[in-house]
Amino acid sequence: MVKQFRTLAPKRASAHDTDMLDNTPLTTRITRIPRAFDPARGADVLRQIPSLPDRVADLVVGTAGCSPYLASSLEREGAWVAEAVLAPAQALDAVIGGLAALPPDRLADGLRQAKRRVALLVALADLGGAWQLEDVTETLTWLADAATDAAMKAALRAEIARGKLPGMTPDDVETGAAMVALAMGKMGAGELNYSSDIDLICLFDDSPFDRDTYPDARAAYVRATRKMTSLLSDITPEGYVFRTDLRLRPDASVTPVCVAMSVAERYYEAEGRTWERNAYIKARAAAGDIAAGERFLRDLRPFVWRRHLDFATIQDAHEMLVRIRDHKGLHGKLNLFGHNIKLGQGGIREIEFFTQTRQLIAGGRDESLRLRATVPSLHRLADAGWIAPDVAEALSDHYRAHRLVEHRLQMLGDAQTHDLPVTDEGFARLAAFMDTDVPSLKADITRRIRAVDRLTAAFFAPETASDGAAVPPQDGFGADVIARWRSYPALRSARAGEIFRRLRPRILARLQQAAKPDEALGVFDQFLSGLPAGVQLFALFDANENLLNLLIDICATAPALAQYLSRNAGVLDAVLGGSFFDPWPTDDALLVGLDHVMDGAPDYEQQLDAARRWMKEWHFRIGVHLLQGVITAEEAGGQYAALADAVLRGIWPRVVAAFERRHGPQPGRGAIVVGMGSLGAGRLHAQSDLDLILIYDAQGAEVSDGPRSLAVSAYFARLTQALVTALSAAMAEGRLYEVDMRLRPSGRQGPVATAWGAFRAYQQDAAWTWEHLAQTRARPIVGDVGLMAEFESFRRDLLRQKARGATVRADVRDMRARISAAKPPQGDWDAKIGPGRLQDIELFAETQALLSASPARAVAAQLTAASESSPALAAGEHLFWQLQCAQRLLTAGPLTADALGAGAQAFLLRETGQPSVAALNSTIERVAAQAASAIAAGLADPLSRTGESA
Template identity: 60%
Template sequence: MTFAARMTRSPDAYDADLGQDAAAAFADFAPEVQAAIKGAAGCSPFLAGLMHKEGTWLMDAIDIPEQALQAEIDQIAHLPLSDLNIGLRIAKRRVALLLGVCDLAGVLSLEGVTQTLSDLADAAVDATLKRLVEAEIARGKLPGLTLGDAATAGGMVSLSMGKGGAGELNYSSDIDLICLFDETRFDPDAYHDARASFVRVTRKMASILSDMTGDGYVFRTDLRLRPDPSVTPVCLSMEAAERYYESVGRTWERAAYIKARAAAGDIAAGERFLKTLIPFVWRKHLDFVAIQDAHDMRLRIRDHKGLGGPISLHGHNMKLGRGGIREIEFFTQTRQLIAGGRDPSLRCRGTLDGLAALTKAGWDEADVSDALTARYRTHREVEHRLQMLNDAQTHDLPNTDEGFDRLAAFMGTSSKALKTELRDALEEVHAISEGFFAPSQSGASATPDFGADVTDRWPAYPALRSDRAVEIFNRVKPGLMAALQQAAKPQEALLALDGFLSRLPAGVQVFSLFEANPQLTQLIVDIASTAPALAEYLGRNAAVFDAVIGGDFFADWPGEAALREDLTSNLHAAPDYEARLDAARRWMKEWHFRIGVHHLRGLVTAEQAGCQYADLAGAVLGALLPVVGDHFAHKHGRAPGRGAVVLGMGSLGAGRLHAASDLDLIVIYDGQDQDASDGPRPLATRTYYARLTQALVTALSAPMAEGRLYEVDMRLRPSGGQGPVATSFARFEPYQMEEAWTWEHLALTRARVVAGPTGLAQDVEQVRARVLAAKSGGSTIRTDVQDMRARIAAAKTPSGPYDAKIGQGRLQDIELTGQTLALVSGAAVRRTADQISQSSIAQTDKADLQAAAALCWSMQASAQLLQGGTLDVSTLGEGARRFILRETGQPSLDALSDALAAVSRAAAAVTQRIMKG
């Protein structure tokens, strides 16, 4: 397709004579192309000058612009050092000329223009570095390197930052570079010589690219984005740079590295370095502190450049002024910093790519993203026209009407229409940006003296010891106190919030989270005033608030299989074993918190919450067992035989946990007669699986930086606490058939494989079914259970009238009754409700047991969520009382006590009849 056929627009010649003179040299071009040439030259003396110098080349290149541009960029790699100065400048002016004409005619998109300029910069820097390093090697200034090392610049890399890194360079951009070298390529004794050489290379490179000669310049080069530029050399080692970012790196530097790209020299070394900075740039938790940091930076830029005040088009800076390009970039990069640690899809270098990713991930509304995308394109095109006029590094709109007339002609429109569009665009961008960085603080306020007796002690808490935390909290506090006063019992809510604040180890991140997401203020007040145990949990694990902001906090429950897949993906992304264990803890806590909040707010019932907690535990075990196994196998070889399965016992096996449940587990392995593993440190099969089991328990229960996953109880394994921690599959069935006690068969009624290889899991389930069938006719089952009930009653007495777990006819007793019914009948069902409903007892007895089980579970699940233990009504706040009554369907606590006593008596009577047979 010809250039003319691809044209979608054309500039108007502001200086008709200048434009006509330029167009006359291209009389063979199609009329449409001549019009574009005339308009370009008639608006831009710079382009007119380039046409005079490179007209012959342009005639050959214009109908195949992409091919011609790429050829110019590709030939740079072959320039010898002696030809770099002139060769690079010729390439730059040719690319600038052809790009300018293509841009003005609409033949290339904005992205095509900026990417080509970025490719040109990469090629120029790469060729210059490699030729200069080659010269240093030839002079013997880089100890240990040969001329062959010049192909990778001797381990030196140039990171392209800012617009260059994102492929967004404009016509007169500086190129922002950070130059580093890989110190591991040199002996320690040669380190200082190598650094000195790379510093010389960097300075010479900057001079070759930046110096203005008779042939112009290539790119102005800015090296000030490197670590601490006032005291560090222009090229420093990767190890020194990494130490700097780990210790004193700032938010603006994190934002800069969003666009960082290894662009020239030793690309592989540069990419390795960027990978080490991932934890620095992308925080593992939502990072709302970045909003204030970015806002402060915006204000400093405005003050430094004198760009405050209302928008005035004459002389307005399209890059740094209000509503300008930088505001769109700040908006995008700040939101990327907030959530990019959790969502790798947000780690885009390009501004438009970033906006699209934020929308797709639910962090921006589509209309906001669409508006900023459209305005960004407009702003960048205006910026390009301003720079094309005289190849000037400017972003300022004209100061005169004549200047606007020229700019409007350059853009193929009228001055009036251009001014209207610009004002609308700038104001829209500023409104969106200001609404994000500096939202209105108006809203309800608390009575001035409310809670002073409590709030007076807050400054002494760890969360409020830093000046920055206090500053942010003072902005959040009015809304928080107002929400507290709207609680049913404000003073109770305040005291509960006080407990939450007292346990926070630090406050900046949490308070920033509240400030950026006002809906969390009401949520924390709801939790604090209703569920002290959940508030206490939050005080220790405030990062779980991330889940609320993540976008799908109130979506439907995904189920165990989807949870396991999600966690597995998270674990695979972690760099090492310890990081995987911490990742599992963060992930589990967010989902655990979600279940609790859903239960608290009535989005799920106690029964549904119990199933979800069990799904969560199953997902954790299913995803974590292979991780533990792989880590263990690295030392001791692959697991002998078919591997091991984890059998969930008790409530986990029955598929119903509460907020504070531990996990009852049994590990069963099948070594298939293999004597030992075959790794570097082999272990006998029995020892292998015993230690693997201990490793799994440690992975689940060890306190780490992110806390622990679950407490684990293995006392239900064969032979109880005296038996081996892992049971051989070959031994499992004989033991159950010949040696196990009644209590072990009862436990087996609720057993369920929750992790491990499918084939072994199926075999274990078949054994379970055979054992239950074989033991169903046991003559001593009922008398053994009666003895167990008597021992339990003697050892554990109810803690009060609201104890839903302990006591005859209460939860523990009903679950034991269900297990008895299942064992007597040989039924393989695990859930108490199913064990009762599928038994042969009378329907009225079934109804009494089910009614008691339902009420007791509602009370137990609620008590564990609210208080982390047995329900103590004397300490319940008003919100908690309402929650308990809502969950149990009772009008008052007295009525609840009476109802619990009544259903328990009925259930106990049924149990007595069952035990008598």
């Protein structure tokens, strides 16, 4: 038996082919039998169906003795039932699979007979415990798909035969003739209940029709839709097939019953509401032109599945539940008599809304959450960390139990009802139908209703669970600041103001717990003032206490990070994405993630914006991990660099592809992008720019071969500019990185892209010592693999050649002096500038690597390249990188103890391992002096080195 709903198609070959059901005789699978409420009626029906196996006979008596509807159906179809229970899958294949072949004059009656027979077999298998809930609902859905498809195609065939559908022939009917029925709700999810109506949205693909033929086509599709619904819904002496509801279509009060896809797309883009997004979670192309329907649903994904975590849907879903209950009069104290097991308190709809709303919240980011069926969706949400596993298990169990009760209620009279009985006799009949007693039945239903209500209530009204826990702020705390909040853009709408008023007591209470509450409040105020208009962020905080705590922690510690958040609030989505605190991924996995988000964007500009969103989330993650002590400064430096590498490796092929479309393929072997400086060394901080050079090998070509060909030098210069623009241009989602290309040959005076031969000649014959030093950290990142390998081989050969230079130490001493004169330290806590600090140590490390011809790029590895390593330099490099990495997370400007809040000071002291500000000051002075002394000694020209040749 199938355990999970599969995508249904109206032309499925057979139940055997899909493994939906097996063909085991029903008699061997029966595990329960209803008690006949009216034994005489049950016995009377059994006498009309001879030759039934004993267990099936008992099942028929119990069924007919409880359900008047099933009793009459058994009387009509007894002979068929006697055969069907021996091979149920085969019987279903014959009935449902045969619908497509029914002739027009037999279609209406044939559909109704199929419905009656399938309903009978499903009821017996369900009542006898032979099938699980999924088997029951999928079989009913399979029937609905096949019936809808047959009715639609019959109607379309008639329109085409009359010449009313322009351009369509009888052959087009087989594929749906550009018309599709989208199954919504339970039909879309494969969860049809026993006496369900079917919710359909009928659409037609209007792209094949021009202005002249469109009106006739639309009229034909509308007529076909009406004929289809009549075939399904009209009550005849043979009964009906399915009650059909078309009201979920776009703007149903004014649109025809079949809507053009382009019209529907424009509607959802401009006016679509949360309830419609919720409905489309389960939408499925079920009948007609399946391919066209699936294209439409793919195009609608951005409407249904929002890019950011969508917590605003919680309130919308809660309001929908309230409106439904208001309309149905379902409020008030729980009373089982007449209680609506679907829409009432603790009912099926609460479980569905709980599940679907969480899917909407996160499904835009996590495609694995985009399931249709309720129980699998609950377990997938648990797997992704959105709900606790025990909650998923409990709600799944209650959902199955509620659906069982729902089906029994509907089997009694084939009525689309969800109301429990209103009399004692009604409850007695229901209890017998479920083979239990009335007290046990009532107790079980009551327990489950209250459990569902308890599990879902806090989710839909989070303020009820959290406001009472908030510590009220001290009188007058932040009154002057709070007074101006209402004027901020983010709080101007009534909806945003309402949510924020719920949040405010919690926010103020947590701000007061900071080491310096007034400072933390000031930073939060700056954060709030920088937010754009909208309610999304506040809804997100309202629903997630941990995220609110993280924001307050950032405001109390890192003002620069809080300001970054106000400009890029969407990065907070990543915290709730389920993997925010997972280990850092491999380089390849990181690139795969970037490629995935860019591949989902429809054009080049949107790909670049997608890359910006992705990069900001990972950048924010690194900062938070460093701030909270999850990673060290050295790990953060490596992660920032790995992130930049992934961006370059992901962006470059798309820049090249866009450029090649205009100017042709890269001549020769093309170009490589080389990382220099800190990027080449594999260590960046939160505010690092990227030092890059671009080298190309045209292999003798003079011009490109494309629609707008360019001379080789111009081609690669403009390709370089395209890369820089892709990285640094301010777009809707901001920029990726600032780019610095001053380390290319001849600096600012040289071309932005350098030919491979010219680069080699320049480095060997004309480059200055500082340019050779820069090559110690050069690292090819992306481009032609062969050229990258040649570059690295040349770099190593170059270092071996230049290691013998007699003036290296003298040149570095001169450079050191000029750097010191040009830019003094910016305060005592300047980690970078000054004798013995980071820039000085890195320059000396490059010198060590050059003099020893070491291929090492990392600072620590370069410092040990010489035969003797200096503990003073190692200590300096470690301390000042910790200080630099932490500083650049806190601020872009100079850093002094007086300018830092208490939280930021505590963070710096933790990172540098110092007990106090005074101890940190003393350590900085001592370590810098020792490192400067070691550098001066290392750059001296001792007599032992006088033999070095030029």
